[in-house]
Amino acid sequence: MAGGMHPGRSGRRSLGERALDSGVRQTVSDPVPRPAGEATEGRHCWVHDPPEAPGTWPGLLVEWQQREGGWQGRVTYAVAGPHGPALVESWLPAARLEPR
Numbered sequence: 001m002a003g004g005m006h007p008g009r010s011g012r013r014s015l016g017e018r019a020l021d022s023g024v025r026q027t028v029s030d031p032v033p034r035p036a037g038e039a040t041e042g043r044h045c046w047v048h049d050p051p052e053a054p055g056t057w058p059g060l061l062v063e064w065q066q067r068e069g070g071w072q073g074r075v076t077y078a079v080a081g082p083h084g085p086a087l088v089e090s091w092l093p094a095a096r097l098e099p100r
Contacts, residue, residue, distance in 0.1 A: 053079035
């Protein structure tokens, strides 16, 4: 493409597309089905009832890890705090995470 542009929104590649080109690959099976070629990190998700803020919150799944008791995802998400939104990073069971 002209000018080094790549297909996608506004001619820019998504973070997932750039991650795929980085050469870094997930080494364990991902418990959430994904379309072929989609990156395993940096996926938007819904976080259901985290310990500090009951409800459903938008989040970003950073990585998966199989731990004692099953799969867990490391996610970042924003919750309503007393002084505005607060960013949280936490390991949560896969049952609390839903793909968006």
